[in-house]
Amino acid sequence: MCGITPYDATHLGHANTYLAFDTLVRLWIDGGFDVRYVQNVTDIDDPLLERATATGVEWRQLAAEQVELFRGDMESLRIIPPTDYVAVTEVITPVADAVGRLLDAGLAYRLDDGTADIYFDNTAAASAVWSLGDESGLDRATMLGLSAERGGDPERPGKRDALDVLLWRGERDGEPSWPSPVGAGRPGWHIECSVIAELHAPLPLTVQGGGSDLLFPHHEFSAGHTAALTGAPLARLFSHAGMVAYDGEKMSKSLGNLVLVSRLTAEGVDPRAIRLALLGRHYRADWEWTRGQLTEACSRLATWETWAANPAPGAHPVLVEALRAALADDLDTPAALAFVDAHIESGAAATELDADAIDALLGVRL
Numbered sequence: 205m206c207g208i209t210p211y212d213a214t215h216l217g218h219a220n221t222y223l224a225f226d227t228l229v230r231l232w233i234d235g236g237f238d239v240r241y242v243q244n245v246t247d248i249d250d251p252l253l254e255r256a257t258a259t260g261v262e263w264r265q266l267a268a269e270q271v272e273l274f275r276g277d278m279e280s281l282r283i284i285p286p287t288d289y290v291a292v293t294e295v296i297t298p299v300a301d302a303v304g305r306l307l308d309a310g311l312a313y314r315l316d317d318g319t320a321d322i323y324f325d326n327t328a329a330a331s332a333v334w335s336l337g338d339e340s341g342l343d344r345a346t347m348l349g350l351s352a353e354r355g356g357d358p359e360r361p362g363k364r365d366a367l368d369v370l371l372w373r374g375e376r377d378g379e380p381s382w383p384s385p386v387g388a389g390r391p392g393w394h395i396e397c398s399v400i401a402e403l404h405a406p407l408p409l410t411v412q413g414g415g416s417d418l419l420f421p422h423h424e425f426s427a428g429h430t431a432a433l434t435g436a437p438l439a440r441l442f443s444h445a446g447m448v449a450y451d452g453e454k455m456s457k458s459l460g461n462l463v464l465v466s467r468l469t470a471e472g473v474d475p476r477a478i479r480l481a482l483l484g485r486h487y488r489a490d491w492e493w494t495r496g497q498l499t500e501a502c503s504r505l506a507t508w509e510t511w512a513a514n515p516a517p518g519a520h521p522v523l524v525e526a527l528r529a530a531l532a533d534d535l536d537t538p539a540a541l542a543f544v545d546a547h548i549e550s551g552a553a554a555t556e557l558d559a560d561a562i563d564a565l566l567g568v569r570l
């Protein structure tokens with residue numbers, strides 16, 4: 205699972221994406237699977253460094269504070285933590301090693317402009333396991349546009365192909381860097397997730413997750429790097445959560461149209477209501493956050509709590525089975541919530557099993 209770049213954490217878009225995959229984890233645990241959940245932290249990257257410079261905070265301190273805030277927000281939302289939570293700065297040596305192997309295999313090249321930057325040769329790396337476009341299904345013009353928008357540099361001279369991505373950024377004055385066999389520098393973005401996945405989980409992953417803004421270039425190239433390094437696909441399934449908007453645009457750090465989980469909870473909003481508001485939308489949908497949705501979620505929570513206030517002992521499996529069926533159908537959380545509403549409406553008394561099922565599968569302890 206792609207983790208945060210630790211600044212401006214945790215906004216409701218982040219929360220929505222992690223909640224989507226938390227629902228999957230809960231469904232798997234309920235199904236008796238042994239879940240291995242690995243999440244990275246992009247604690248070294250251009251946008252983080254830019255923010256650190258702009259605010260006069262040392263980048264390591266910015267990352268540490270924001271990771272702390274993120275973890276606290278995840279805990280208050282009762283998102284089950286990953287088994288392994290791995291920062292890029294912990295894997296600099298294996299990333300440099302991977303870049304070295306790609307150079308040796310002729311699947312990477314150095315730019316001849318005095319920068320010591322190293323790029324992935326997507327054309328040379330095309331194989332039976334991976335080629336550009338397999339994952340995203342996008343045409344080249346769209347890829348070029350998205351690459352420019354999302355951290356790529358299609359216009360940079362000297363690349364073999366405009367869509368080739370940076371694997372290793374050579375040392376620059378005033379930027380953090382690490383010595384390595386491929387030269388002093390720091391990791392590019394996509395290789396970090398490939399290397400962390402390879403180090404911490406058996407490949408192919410069952411699911412590689414993230415928001416839909418990661419489909420291209422990020423997941424496409426993480427998959428490309430893994431295929432080039434191991435000969436295996438990165439994941440059996442690439443799954444993408446929809447984008448949460450606010451004030452008419454995607455909620456994003458660059459626009460600053462953020463609603464932070466920590467701000468809502470500081471106002472006294474019950475984190476269970478935030479959870480219910482987000483679960484009220486299908487995870488793949490793009491939608492816009494409004495305060496009204498939170499008000500509705502608060503009243504839903506109040507109704508559920510009143511109903512569950514004195515659960516009778518008992519084990520009628522109607523509700524638990526309905527929740528399992530809804531979630532097994534592509535994580536249909538809106539259907540799961542609607543079922544609970546209808547069940548309460550029908551006059552059925554709450555049982556301990558019902559309360560436990562809502563707790564375990566929806567993460568809401570009534």
Ligand code: 5CA
Pocket residue numbers: 206207208209210216217218220221244245246397413414415416417418445446447448449454455456
């Ligand atoms: N560190 C990289 C991934 S390796 C990164 O994208 N970090 S992030 O902090 O920008 O985003 C963290 C996660 O939140 C990603 O999965 C991203 O797709 C998701 N995300 C970001 N903005 C939104 C949004 N507005 N709605 C839904 N999900 C979002």
Ligand code: ZN
Pocket residue numbers: 205206207244397422
């Ligand atoms: Zn990632």
